[in-house]
Amino acid sequence: MGKKLTKRSEDYSKWYNELVVMADLAENSAVRGCMVIKPYGYAIWEKMQSELDRMFKATGHQNAYFPLLVPKSLFEAEEKNAEGFAKECAVVTHYRLKADPENSSKLIVDPEAKLEEELVVRPTSEAIIWKTYKNWIQSYRDLPILINQWANVVRWEMRTRLFLRTAEFLWQEGHTAHAKKEEALKETKLINNLYADFAENFMAMPVVQGLKSESERFAGAEQTYCIEALMQDGKALQAGTSHFLGQNFSKAFDVKFTTQSGGLEHVWASSWGVSSRLMGALIMTHSDDQGLILPPNLAPIQVVIVPIYKGMEQLDTISRAVNKIKKELTSHGISFKYDDRDNFKPGYKFNEYELKGVPIRIAIGPRDLENNVLELARRDTMEKTIVPMKDINKYIKSTLEEIQKNLFDKAYKFREEHITEVDTFDKFKSVLSVKGGFVSAHWDGTLETEQAIKKQTKATIRCIPFSEKLKQGNCIYSGKPSSQRVLFAKSY
Numbered sequence: 001m002g003k004k005l006t007k008r009s010e011d012y013s014k015w016y017n018e019l020v021v022m023a024d025l026a027e028n029s030a031v032r033g034c035m036v037i038k039p040y041g042y043a044i045w046e047k048m049q050s051e052l053d054r055m056f057k058a059t060g061h062q063n064a065y066f067p068l069l070v071p072k073s074l075f076e077a078e079e080k081n082a083e084g085f086a087k088e089c090a091v092v093t094h095y096r097l098k099a100d101p102e103n104s105s106k107l108i109v110d111p112e113a114k115l116e117e118e119l120v121v122r123p124t125s126e127a128i129i130w131k132t133y134k135n136w137i138q139s140y141r142d143l144p145i146l147i148n149q150w151a152n153v154v155r156w157e158m159r160t161r162l163f164l165r166t167a168e169f170l171w172q173e174g175h176t177a178h179a180k181k182e183e184a185l186k187e188t189k190l191i192n193n194l195y196a197d198f199a200e201n202f203m204a205m206p207v208v209q210g211l212k213s214e215s216e217r218f219a220g221a222e223q224t225y226c227i228e229a230l231m232q233d234g235k236a237l238q239a240g241t242s243h244f245l246g247q248n249f250s251k252a253f254d255v256k257f258t259t260q261s262g263g264l265e266h267v268w269a270s271s272w273g274v275s276s277r278l279m280g281a282l283i284m285t286h287s288d289d290q291g292l293i294l295p296p297n298l299a300p301i302q303v304v305i306v307p308i309y310k311g312m313e314q315l316d317t318i319s320r321a322v323n324k325i326k327k328e329l330t331s332h333g334i335s336f337k338y339d340d341r342d343n344f345k346p347g348y349k350f351n352e353y354e355l356k357g358v359p360i361r362i363a364i365g366p367r368d369l370e371n372n373v374l375e376l377a378r379r380d381t382m383e384k385t386i387v388p389m390k391d392i393n394k395y396i397k398s399t400l401e402e403i404q405k406n407l408f409d410k411a412y413k414f415r416e417e418h419i420t421e422v423d424t425f426d427k428f429k430s431v432l433s434v435k436g437g438f439v440s441a442h443w444d445g446t447l448e449t450e451q452a453i454k455k456q457t458k459a460t461i462r463c464i465p466f467s468e469k470l471k472q473g474n475c476i477y478s479g480k481p482s483s484q485r486v487l488f489a490k491s492y
Contacts, residue, residue: 005355007289012233019283020162023292023356026279033160033167037276040356043300045170045276049150051202051298052172052274055194061146061174066128068152069119074127078252084219085123088155090167092119121154126220126245126271129175130253137177137267139258145177146187163280164237164492171275177250177267179257184268188244191272192225195240203278204295204407205229205285206415207239208438208487210463215447218271222246228462228487230415231284234436236462236489239281242272280492285411286380292357293379295407296400302335303396304358306349308365315340318364321389328393334400354379359403360396380406421485425476428488432457438489440468442482444475453477459488 005022006014020026025041028034037045053063069092076082096113100106122128129147136142154168174191178184192209199207207227217224221243229239250256250267259265286293296302305325307318322338329336337358339349346363353361361377368374372389376396380403387395418437422428431439443449443461454460464486475482 005289005291008232015289016280016284017162019287019291025283025292026162028162031167033157035162035166035168037170040300041279044282044294044298045279047298047300048198048202048278049172052198053148053150055198056148056172056174059146059190059194061148061176063150064147065149065151066125066132068122070122070125070128072118072120074131075120077127078130078220078249080248081124081126081220085155088123088157090121090154090156092121122151123153123155124271124273125149125151125153125173126175126249130249130255130269133175133177133250133267134253134255137255137257140179140260143177143179143257143267144183144187146174147176148172148174161280163283164277169276171273173273174271176270177255178269179259179265179267181246181268184246184270185244188223188225188242188270188272191270192227192240192242195242195272195274196227199227199229199239200408202295202297203282203285204297204404204411205239205281206408206412208463208465208467210465210468210487212241212463213450213461213486215450216461218243220245220248221271222248226463228438228489229281229285230418230437230489231281231492232414233284234418234490236438236487236491237277237281237284238462238491239278240272240274243270245269245271277492286407287357290382291355293407294357294359296359296404299357299359300335301337301353301356301358302400303329303360303362304337304339304349304353305362305364306339306346306353308346308363314366315342317366317369321369322364325389325392329396332393332397334396360399362392378403380410419487422476423473428453428476429457432459432488432490436490438462438487440485440487441476442473442484443486444478444480444482446478446480449475449477449480453488457488457490459490462487462489462491 005018008015024038026035026037029036094109094113096110097107098110100108150172152168152170157165157167160166176187196207196209199205207229209227212224212226223244225242227240229237231237247266249269255267256264257267305322309315309318326336359379363375373386374389376387377384419440420431421440428439428441468485470484473482
């Protein structure tokens with residue numbers, strides 16, 4: 001397979017960058033800050049997309065699509081939202097190119113084709129969606145509206161990294177409208193729980209649910225709920241957010257509805273989203289120095305079979321046996337690949353599928369057929385087992401379940417071992433620099449303290465966890481009274 005991966009212990013960042021490319025997930029493109037997601041990487045994203053889409057629809061949501069380009073005047077309507085995203089916006093100012101009069105082989109922007117109003121390439125879609133909702137909503141009978149959009153967005157990042165931070169990325173964004181505040185809040189919590197369910201049961205990635213501090217909230221939200229995950233290098237990653245928008249956007253766009261009693265009220269709203277940075281989270285939660293490790297619930301290929309043979313006659317015999325296995329597996333919904341390429345040796349294939357994180361690899365040769373057995377190798381533990389061919393379906397099904405559980409349990413154990421309670425600022429700094437992970441500490445609730453801690457340590461409040469019970473203490477920085485611990489961490 002060529003060069004080996006850099007070890008995580010040597011350079012975690014380099015390991016990550018190499019793995020994304022070597023495992024055929026993505027690569028940098030000709031466009032600065034943008035990536036090409038390769039077929040194998042996109043197949044994983046499609047699995048994520050499919051499961052999330054199913055979960056959204058099961059909770060009553062529908063998919064729609066809204067324009068990529070947003071008139072600047074609409075974007076400006078909600079001031080906090082506009083201010084929060086302004087520095088990251090790409091803007092379309094002209095609508096035509098023309099031949100360069102000084103060099104006919106080149107093109108220039110036609111100065112005569114300047115737009116009357118600039119168009120913002122969407123960094124998020126609240127503005128265009130709420131302008132649309134104004135036409136859709138007149139009465140309480142039109143509510144609730146439960147819409148999701150699968151789309152791309154552009155945020156002009158200066159320092160980019162494949163999957164984790166790119167100028168253009170893929171995501172879904174939900175936008176809902178409600179007659180009552182309680183309904184919008186319920187929706188916000190519902191989706192945050194849904195994200196946590198997906199992260200833990202499909203990605204095998206344990207998450208902490210909680211609230212963002214005021215400074216970390218989505219621009220234009222009254223409250224932001226979140227799921228936070230911990231990566232192997234001790235840094236946190238925001239895996240998903242769900243926002244209670246109050247009436248901020250309905251007031252900005254004057255979206256009112258006639259109530260049952262005949263009055264006029266502004267609509268209540270939520271928005272929520274996860275993005276292709278989940279791919280980065282998946283990689284960094286489970287993978288090792290040999291390559292990618294994929295949880296079976298999201299693996300495009302759950303089982304790969306590699307034949308070991310000499311000559312076409314042996315290959316034909318093995319292939320007939322594999323076809324029977326294939327029918328068994330596919331009938332049980334197990335995704336399968338039979339790699340009978342004759343231009344690569346078995347050892348090369350073993351390394352390839354190890355690098356790509358395929359959960360189970362089966363090797364089968366003439367001697368195995370004689371003995372009616374198969375060699376089954378697990379990617380998560382690298383263990384090899386000889387199993388009877390007649391029971392292969394049972395073994396594979398149970399092994400896939402074991403791998404899924406083992407990956408979650410391993411990640412959960414790591415996360416729990418890397419949540420450290422501290423009561424002094426010196427201890428706080430020590431844990432951050434030596435151990436890493438989440439640091440649980442009292443905070444006085446002020447922006448000034450939050451910013452001072454960030455400036456000195458680069459750690460931010462990742463969330464105010466729902467699981468944390470109220471307990472009086474003193475802020476680690478100011479010494480002022482505090483009613484609850486919050487989770488700090490350095491983050492992606």
